Amino acid sequence: MSILKKTLVSAALATAMLAQAASAQDVKIALVVKALGIGFFEAAAKGAEEAAAELGGVEIIYTGPTSTTAEGQIEVINALIAQGVNAIAISANDPDAVAPALKRAMDRGITVISWDSGVAKEGRQMHLNPSSSALIGNTIIKLAADHMPDGGDVAILSATSTSTNQNIWIDEATKVLPNYPGINLVATVYGDDLADKSYREAQGLMATYPDLKAIIAPTTVGILAASQAVTDAGKIGEINVTGLGLPSEMAGAVESGATISFAIWNPIDLGYAATMISYNLLKGNATAAPGASIPMGRIGAAVLDDNNEAAMSDPFTYDASNIEEFKSIF
Amino acid sequence: MTPPPRFIPDRLQSRAARALRSWETILVAVAIAIFITNSFMSPFFLNAWNLSDATFNFTEKAMIAFAMAMLIIAGEIDLSVASIIALASTAMGLAMQAGAGVPVLVLAGMGTGLICGAVNGFLVAGLGLPSIVVTIGTLSLFRGIAFIVLGDKAFTGYPPEFAFFGQGYVWWVFSFELVLFAVLAVIYWVLLHRTSFGRAVYAIGNNATAAQFSGIRVARVRFILFLMTGLMSGIAAVCLTSRLGSTRPSIATGWELEVVTMVVLGGVSILGGAGSIPGVVLAAFIMGMVTFGFGLLNVPGIVMSIFLGVLLISVIALPRLFRRG
Numbered sequence A: 001m002s003i004l005k006k007t008l009v010s011a012a013l014a015t016a017m018l019a020q021a022a023s024a025q026d027v028k029i030a031l032v033v034k035a036l037g038i039g040f041f042e043a044a045a046k047g048a049e050e051a052a053a054e055l056g057g058v059e060i061i062y063t064g065p066t067s068t069t070a071e072g073q074i075e076v077i078n079a080l081i082a083q084g085v086n087a088i089a090i091s092a093n094d095p096d097a098v099a100p101a102l103k104r105a106m107d108r109g110i111t112v113i114s115w116d117s118g119v120a121k122e123g124r125q126m127h128l129n130p131s132s133s134a135l136i137g138n139t140i141i142k143l144a145a146d147h148m149p150d151g152g153d154v155a156i157l158s159a160t161s162t163s164t165n166q167n168i169w170i171d172e173a174t175k176v177l178p179n180y181p182g183i184n185l186v187a188t189v190y191g192d193d194l195a196d197k198s199y200r201e202a203q204g205l206m207a208t209y210p211d212l213k214a215i216i217a218p219t220t221v222g223i224l225a226a227s228q229a230v231t232d233a234g235k236i237g238e239i240n241v242t243g244l245g246l247p248s249e250m251a252g253a254v255e256s257g258a259t260i261s262f263a264i265w266n267p268i269d270l271g272y273a274a275t276m277i278s279y280n281l282l283k284g285n286a287t288a289a290p291g292a293s294i295p296m297g298r299i300g301a302a303v304l305d306d307n308n309e310a311a312m313s314d315p316f317t318y319d320a321s322n323i324e325e326f327k328s329i330f
Numbered sequence B: 001m002t003p004p005p006r007f008i009p010d011r012l013q014s015r016a017a018r019a020l021r022s023w024e025t026i027l028v029a030v031a032i033a034i035f036i037t038n039s040f041m042s043p044f045f046l047n048a049w050n051l052s053d054a055t056f057n058f059t060e061k062a063m064i065a066f067a068m069a070m071l072i073i074a075g076e077i078d079l080s081v082a083s084i085i086a087l088a089s090t091a092m093g094l095a096m097q098a099g100a101g102v103p104v105l106v107l108a109g110m111g112t113g114l115i116c117g118a119v120n121g122f123l124v125a126g127l128g129l130p131s132i133v134v135t136i137g138t139l140s141l142f143r144g145i146a147f148i149v150l151g152d153k154a155f156t157g158y159p160p161e162f163a164f165f166g167q168g169y170v171w172w173v174f175s176f177e178l179v180l181f182a183v184l185a186v187i188y189w190v191l192l193h194r195t196s197f198g199r200a201v202y203a204i205g206n207n208a209t210a211a212q213f214s215g216i217r218v219a220r221v222r223f224i225l226f227l228m229t230g231l232m233s234g235i236a237a238v239c240l241t242s243r244l245g246s247t248r249p250s251i252a253t254g255w256e257l258e259v260v261t262m263v264v265l266g267g268v269s270i271l272g273g274a275g276s277i278p279g280v281v282l283a284a285f286i287m288g289m290v291t292f293g294f295g296l297l298n299v300p301g302i303v304m305s306i307f308l309g310v311l312l313i314s315v316i317a318l319p320r321l322f323r324r325g
Helices: A002-020 A039-055 A070-082 A099-107 A133-145 A164-179 A195-208 A220-232 A247-256 A267-282 B015-021 B023-041 B048-055 B059-073 B081-097 B102-126 B131-150 B160-167 B176-193 B196-206 B208-213 B218-244 B255-265 B277-296 B301-324
Strands: A027-032 A058-063 A087-090 A111-115 A126-129 A152-158 A183-190 A212-217 A240-243 A261-264 A293-295 A301-303 A309-311 A316-319 B169-171
Touching (some): A027 A267, A039 A058, A070 B048, A087 A099, A099 A111, A099 B160, A133 A183, A133 A212, A152 A164, A152 A195, A164 A183, A220 A240, A220 A247, B048 B176, B048 B277, B059 B176, B059 B196, B059 B218, B059 B255, B059 B277, B081 B102, B081 B255, B102 B160, B160 B218, B169 B176, B176 B277, B255 B301
Parallel strands (some): A027 A087, A087 A111, A126 A309, A212 A240
Antiparallel strands (some): A293 A301
């Protein structure tokens, strides 16, 4: 039995070492993300830590499933309920599927808010949008239109067909399209937030629509893959890739010219704001009700609408003039 | 140089000695070790409600794993189970929109599972196509249909009584899903280990041709086994849809591999012919406890995957090392 024993002992040791990382503090706020290992969410975690340091006595539990599934997030939520965290701030993979689990969390006295990608109303106390969907929808079209004085064909490369926020933005973008005469949206394709699939979808767009002037990717994975596809196809200058991206990942594309400009809100601010709101709600400094104003530290205050939703700030445009400054931040 | 004379034991090992060296014993040891480690690692582990919550991590997958175990013992495999869940859940959503009550919803889910199982069974047992190829095909097909029906939409608004299957409790901390899991475990144990049908499954897995010549209706047994994985996927779909309270075409993505992992960890030979239901039950508990225990410590999911991978390989490798020694 020596091998079995050795395996078990080393497994126990490994678990023991991992356990040491967590230590008891007064307030535990869990930042649950769609999946671990995504730059955007790592940046949000940085912001959450910043808020925790400012508040003092707050432990941030940054966690999420390995792949972007609702079932994986529910397992994470169950584990968080079991260890009695004080608040859960979640960016959901599915607005409906995680709601029953989060409702149970609220029943057990846990403060639950959603941020970035929302949860159905009954599954959270409030939702923090990084910006307003209408503004984002308008921004992504404007970013493309600004560099197309004569108009032309544009296509959208999105995440998955079930991604809540991407679908809302595309919806809003379609609504404002008539304000940009000459801009012709020819297709919306889905790269599933996978680099290789997004790359192939971008190649497919270029092959199908030879007159394509811009690819709009409202996802950090998609915009990077599309700019790579455009670069590899030697179409820099012909096709402008724009949308929502991370400065650190997009710096190369902006330098090469595959992307003239792109936008994103500040994920650090988002994680910071979500933590501040969670803290203020669980401490009873504010209540989540329509019309309420919840302090978000250095960012200001979130004002809730009838759906208990609030917008943090406007999206911010990055281009050759400021990319150097931001690429080292996130 | 002459080879050493082959060792032929005078008699088989005693019942106790065989039990001690069996796969299930190793799994019990691993399960106990994980249980004890978890109890020491987190003060939240030994809590009836928390443990009850943790069972939701594996009950639905384990239901499918029972049927999958029998299928793999018979030398076949069904990789379309997660897609059957998606299609069955979509069918339930459509039934709900048509105003169906809870009994009809359950029947819609189970019925869709059976139909999908029949499609797989017909292609494998009827046409003689290899099951791995057929079910990789239906894996895309079934989920594809769910995506065509739903697109980026979701079915929500299931009747409140429907929530019982995935969120209800039969008694104290024993959820409906946990009780159903236990009942199904007993049924499958009887079916595999105490009936002639079960013996036929082993016979086919060891040598299908010999089984055929022994008078076992191989094609019929295979067809029934595919019906069973389909039905179990349908039942799992009822539970999962009820637990999530909604249907999306991406429901249960990637579960086929988790189910197969559970079956293999349970000691079922991937080549067919060997395995047991108690082994699968133990594997289900081990996987559930590892996921939950690591979750309590907020260990990133990728570390859990690595741990399960190492566990799987070491549990498979151990008996071979024993036999050599």
